[in-house]
Every structure is written in structure tokens, then in C-alpha cells.
Amino acid sequence: MKLDIKLALGKAWNDLQSLDVQNPGAWPTWVRIAASILLALIIIGGGLWFLVKPLREELAAAEAQEVDLRGEFERKQKKVAALDAYKDQLKEMERSFGAMLRQLPSRTEVANLLADISQTRVASALEEELFQPQPEMPKDFYAEIPNRIIVTGGYHEMGAFVSAVAALPRIVTIDEVELKPAGGTAPRGELRMTALAKTYRYLEEGEITPPAGAKK
Secondary structure (H helix, E strand, C coil): CHHHHHHHHHHHHHHHHCCCCCCHHHCCHHHHHHHHHHHHHHHHHHHHHHHHHHHHHHHHHHHHHHHHHHHHHHHHHHHHHHHHHHHHHHHHHHHHHHHHHHCCCCHHHHHHHHHHHHHHHHHCCCEEEEEEECCCEECCCEEEEEEEEEEEECHHHHHHHHHHHHCCCCCEEEEEEEEEECCCCCCCCCEEEEEEEEEEEECCHHHCCCCCCCCC
């Protein structure tokens, strides 16, 4: 058996050495079959290398792009989901801003507001030494109207005055407060309060100065 195999291999080797490359038709049958199979494998392998590999690379690129698009979609979906909450917050801010704006008097209401401050001072049993309106100070959409005041009276009366001013329906703030003994002919224990009572009014459309460089 081994001898037969050796003889067959020897004959096959001799056949391969005696092949005429220029005349494939004269090759033994088994050589032609083997050569055909080998050529088919080479063609299939080359086709897989040159055709399938680019497709695999395109597939990998498409998969990476799909991951990026999926992440972008999820981010945008979260933003859309939060949009209603943002809208609700914006409406609440607009309502709060509108409520604050309604607390600012117009130009025609400022005089009444100053009169309310004076009446509050009278109701608090304080004596007025000075009530001097200062020049307006325009801001973005409102004007600040400071008023220099000097009043005398007891400590509790001054506390009641400040509380009553803070409770006015319009916004009034008390700044630069300075308390000293009244001295002079004032009764003992009386105080003199110097302060700056600031009120505010909203600017009308024609009074608002647009920022520099802003389009009309």
C-alpha cells in the first residue's frame, strides 16, 4: 500500500515537472482539474478582496454614522421633551415681570405716589424737615426717582414709617439711612433720620433710548 502511494506521488511529481506551460491541453486530467480549482479560488479570493472589502468598510462607516445620528436624535428628543417646561417657565417669568411692571407708576402717577409718602409720614407722627425730589435717573426700561428726606420723631414711629412705605402698592425703597439724635430744641429721645426714598416709574415708548448700534 505504501509502495503504491510512493509510486503515485512519484508519477505525479514527474508529471508536474514535465508540464508544458504553453500547451495546457496536453496536461494530465488531474492537473487540469487542480489548476482549474486553484484558478477559481484565486478569482474568488481576489473578488472578495477587491469587492467585498470596500463594502465592509462602507458598512462600518454607515454603522458609525448611525451611532452619531442616534446620539444626536436622543439629544434633540430630550430638548423637545423639555421644551414644554421651558415654555411654562417663560410664561411664569412673563407673569412675574408683568406684576412687577404694574407696580411702577407712570409719569402722571408719580406725583400721587410722592403725596402717598408724605401722608404716610404724617400718619406715622413724624415731623418733616426736608422732602426734596432729586433729578430722575433713566435706566433700561424705567427711571429711578430719588427723594431726599429728613424727618424727626421717635424710634418706633420711624420704624412704622419705613414699614408703611414698604407696604405701599407702588415700589418705594429707603436707602442711605442715617439716624442721629435730633438735638436742638427737640424733645429728649427724639431722632433725626436722613434718607433717600427712591421710587420708580416705567419709561414710555418714546423715552426709551435704544442701545448704541441697535437697529431701529
